[in-house]
Amino acid sequence: xxxxxxxxxxxxxxxxxxxxxxQGYQNCSVKAVSEMLGITRSSFYHSFxxxxxxxxxxxxxxxxxxxxxxxxxxxxxxxxxxxICTVFQNICVARVTDKExxxxxxxNSIIELVGSNDILSPPLSSSxxxxxxxxxxxxxxxxxxxxxxxxxxxxxxxxxxxLLIGINVSGKFxxxxxxxxxxxxxxxxxxxxxxADYNMx
Amino acid sequence: xxxxxxxxxxxxxxxxxxxxxxQGYQNCSVKAVSEMLGITRSSFYHSFxxxxxxxxxxxxxxxxxxxxxxxxxxxxxxxxxxxICTVFQNICVARVTDKExxxxxxxNSIIELVGSNDILSPPLSSSxxxxxxxxxxxxxxxxxxxxxxxxxxxxxxxxxxxLLIGINVSGKFxxxxxxxxxxxxxxxxxxxxxxADYNMx
DNA sequence: TATATATTGTACATGTATGTACATTACTTG
DNA sequence: CAAGTAATGTACATACATGTACAATATATA
Numbered sequence: 001x002x003x004x005x006x007x008x009x010x011x012x013x014x015x016x017x018x019x020x021x022x023q024g025y026q027n028c029s030v031k032a033v034s035e036m037l038g039i040t041r042s043s044f045y046h047s048f049x050x051x052x053x054x055x056x057x058x059x060x061x062x063x064x065x066x067x068x069x070x071x072x073x074x075x076x077x078x079x080x081x082x083x084i085c086t087v088f089q090n091i092c093v094a095r096v097t098d099k100e101x102x103x104x105x106x107x108n109s110i111i112e113l114v115g116s117n118d119i120l121s122p123p124l125s126s127s128x129x130x131x132x133x134x135x136x137x138x139x140x141x142x143x144x145x146x147x148x149x150x151x152x153x154x155x156x157x158x159x160x161x162x163l164l165i166g167i168n169v170s171g172k173f174x175x176x177x178x179x180x181x182x183x184x185x186x187x188x189x190x191x192x193x194x195x196a197d198y199n200m201x
Numbered sequence: 202x203x204x205x206x207x208x209x210x211x212x213x214x215x216x217x218x219x220x221x222x223x224q225g226y227q228n229c230s231v232k233a234v235s236e237m238l239g240i241t242r243s244s245f246y247h248s249f250x251x252x253x254x255x256x257x258x259x260x261x262x263x264x265x266x267x268x269x270x271x272x273x274x275x276x277x278x279x280x281x282x283x284x285i286c287t288v289f290q291n292i293c294v295a296r297v298t299d300k301e302x303x304x305x306x307x308x309n310s311i312i313e314l315v316g317s318n319d320i321l322s323p324p325l326s327s328s329x330x331x332x333x334x335x336x337x338x339x340x341x342x343x344x345x346x347x348x349x350x351x352x353x354x355x356x357x358x359x360x361x362x363x364l365l366i367g368i369n370v371s372g373k374f375x376x377x378x379x380x381x382x383x384x385x386x387x388x389x390x391x392x393x394x395x396x397a398d399y400n401m402x
Numbered sequence: 403t404a405t406a407t408a409t410t411g412t413a414c415a416t417g418t419a420t421g422t423a424c425a426t427t428a429c430t431t432g
Numbered sequence: 433c434a435a436g437t438a439a440t441g442t443a444c445a446t447a448c449a450t451g452t453a454c455a456a457t458a459t460a461t462a
């Protein structure tokens with residue numbers, strides 16, 4: 001019972017995600033967000049509580065749009081390393097293609113907020129942990145023959161994460177696909193993830 | 202002739218640098234900065250014109266504090282690759298040591314501003330170009346025997362820049378030196394920059 | 403159809419933020 | 433020491449921003 005919402009929460013979270021994505025969290029005031037949603041600030045507070053709690057909701061939603069998510073789709077029975085490379089390649093395409101140079105919302109937010117926002121730092125940090133854990137799992141699965149030890153897997157996973165972050169930032173000023181991808185491929189190849197046989201261009 | 206400034210411009214730029222560094226550019230209002238400097242906003246505008254122009258001044262000043270600057274100090278006659286590794290190692294130390302998790306001002310600002318601030322995007326992007334050019338030069342100088350071609354040098358330089366960016370961001374949530382450095386070392390080693398003989402721990 | 407209730411809107415009090423016009427101050431040079 | 437000038441301060445007009453109290457609205461259920 002009670003009155004119906006004048007807006008779809010799903011759509012709202014989605015458009016707020018895009019706003020924060022392109023403008024940064026700190027640049028999104030309750031006023032601006034409310035106006036974009038076509039509701040009053042009063043309704044905003046009633047529905048979402050605060051910008052922080054809305055952002056946490058956005059963050060969960062973002063995951064399915066994130067470069068990280070693609071790692072979850074990888075079939076562990078297939079050629080894992082090749083699929084990892086494909087994910088990286090797709091990220092290069094996405095970064096070069098995006099005219100707004102938005103980059104990755106999660107990475108952007110980490111830089112913007114971790115260390116300064118006590119409420120949002122924990123969820124952001126733990127989001128990264130998830131990715132790191134996932135990468136370790138993939139590397140271990142791909143590792144049946146190579147036999148890296150636990151520490152080496154961890155190092156390599158973090159190296160891949162660093163590369164992921166690097167690309168997402170470089171994409172802000174490097175708009176040439178060939179340049180971005182070829183250096184990414186070089187890094188992947190060096191780390192033993194890319195194989196010349198893959199022949200990706 | 203005329204009245205003396207009540208503050209040292211040098212000190213002012215320096216403290217504004219640290220404020221922006223720890224809080225982010227967008228979080229530093231003219232009001233807050235003026236109050237920190239102990240001057241009125243009126244004086245601020247008179248002395249600096251705008252936050253944007255002050256930031257450009259800060260950016261120049263930052264360079265000598267930046268991880269990038271260390272590359273300029275490298276003696277091209279010595280063991281260039283080893284010195285590059287030392288720079289990376291020092292960055293790992295700096296990131297892990299910094300309790301505020303500030304990261305690199307330049308990288309932070311790129312993520313925060315490139316693509317959204319039309320005035321500050323160009324100086325930020327060109328700052329990166331300087332670093333990339335410097336890295337290419339170092340790699341070429343270290344390359345006398347290896348004979349990489351132009352493209353390969355460019356790829357490797359960008360790979361190093363990506364690594365640099367990755368570390369600076371990872372340092373926000375990874376506070377264990379061993380973890381950060383060992384994965385960085387792995388990346389450097391993979392790229393043929395680190396040599397097991399260096400024996401850096 | 404009446405009523406409970408979730409949603410929305412209005413209004414308020416308060417603080418922050420920006421940029422400028424104009425007056426004041428203090429110092430330097432002739 | 434007088435005059436010119438750079439630096440500073442005051443005041444204003446305007447807009448943005450936050451969070452809440454209270455009233456109005458719409459709808460599902462009884």
